[in-house]
Amino acid sequence: MKNIEHIGIAVKDFSAANGLFYKLLGQEPYKTEVVESEQVSTSFFRVGNSKIELLEALSADSPIAKYLDKHGEGIHHIAFEVDDILAEMERLKNEGFLLLSDIPKPGADNKLVCFVHPKSANGVLIELCQEIK
Numbered sequence: 001m002k003n004i005e006h007i008g009i010a011v012k013d014f015s016a017a018n019g020l021f022y023k024l025l026g027q028e029p030y031k032t033e034v035v036e037s038e039q040v041s042t043s044f045f046r047v048g049n050s051k052i053e054l055l056e057a058l059s060a061d062s063p064i065a066k067y068l069d070k071h072g073e074g075i076h077h078i079a080f081e082v083d084d085i086l087a088e089m090e091r092l093k094n095e096g097f098l099l100l101s102d103i104p105k106p107g108a109d110n111k112l113v114c115f116v117h118p119k120s121a122n123g124v125l126i127e128l129c130q131e132i133k
């Protein structure tokens, strides 16, 4: 694992949240992107070597919609950057973590991603991400 690549925050009102984080961080998001497979809109703000990812649900099927219903707005996941996602997935599986997919999938911001179930990680949803080169 390298650095914390991003912290994902579930929000109800994307536009209002982008405005709030603009005021908080003093900068515009450097990117907004829709990820159809996750049914989310995302925006990214740089903070040093890391990022804040705002996430809004695009439909009731989105994991973010379900999360907002149960928990309300707030920190949804922590994403760690890795060099070799397949090797990290294998390592974590062998350590007893529950991976949410057998193969990495395309995420936002040019990354391959895989999630670890929060029930196997002290209640925290973990994302692994590897840059696509």
Ligand SMILES: CC[C@@H](C(=O)O)C(=O)SCCNC(=O)CCNC(=O)[C@H](O)C(C)(C)COP(=O)(O)OP(=O)(O)OC[C@H]1O[C@@H](n2cnc3c(N)ncnc32)[C@H](O)[C@@H]1OP(=O)(O)O
Binding pocket: 008, 035, 038, 040, 042, 053, 055, 063, 064, 066, 067, 070, 076, 077, 079, 100, 106, 107, 108, 109, 111, 113, 115, 117, 118, 119, 123, 124, 125, 127
């Ligand atoms: C934009 C792409 C990508 C990127 O590139 O950065 C993203 O970040 S996408 C982000 C959205 N996508 C995901 O979250 C995908 C992975 N998540 C899932 O597959 C599911 O959300 C889940 C974690 C498997 C939960 O789904 P499900 O079991 O259907 O929902 P439940 O509501 O029944 O939850 C079961 C259980 O887990 C608790 N939970 C759910 N989400 C979280 C969370 N983010 N953090 C902590 N805990 C979480 C939930 O409260 C339930 O607990 P109990 O009620 O105690 O059973």
Ligand SMILES: [Co+2]
Binding pocket: 006, 008, 053, 077, 079, 127
């Ligand atoms: Co993420």
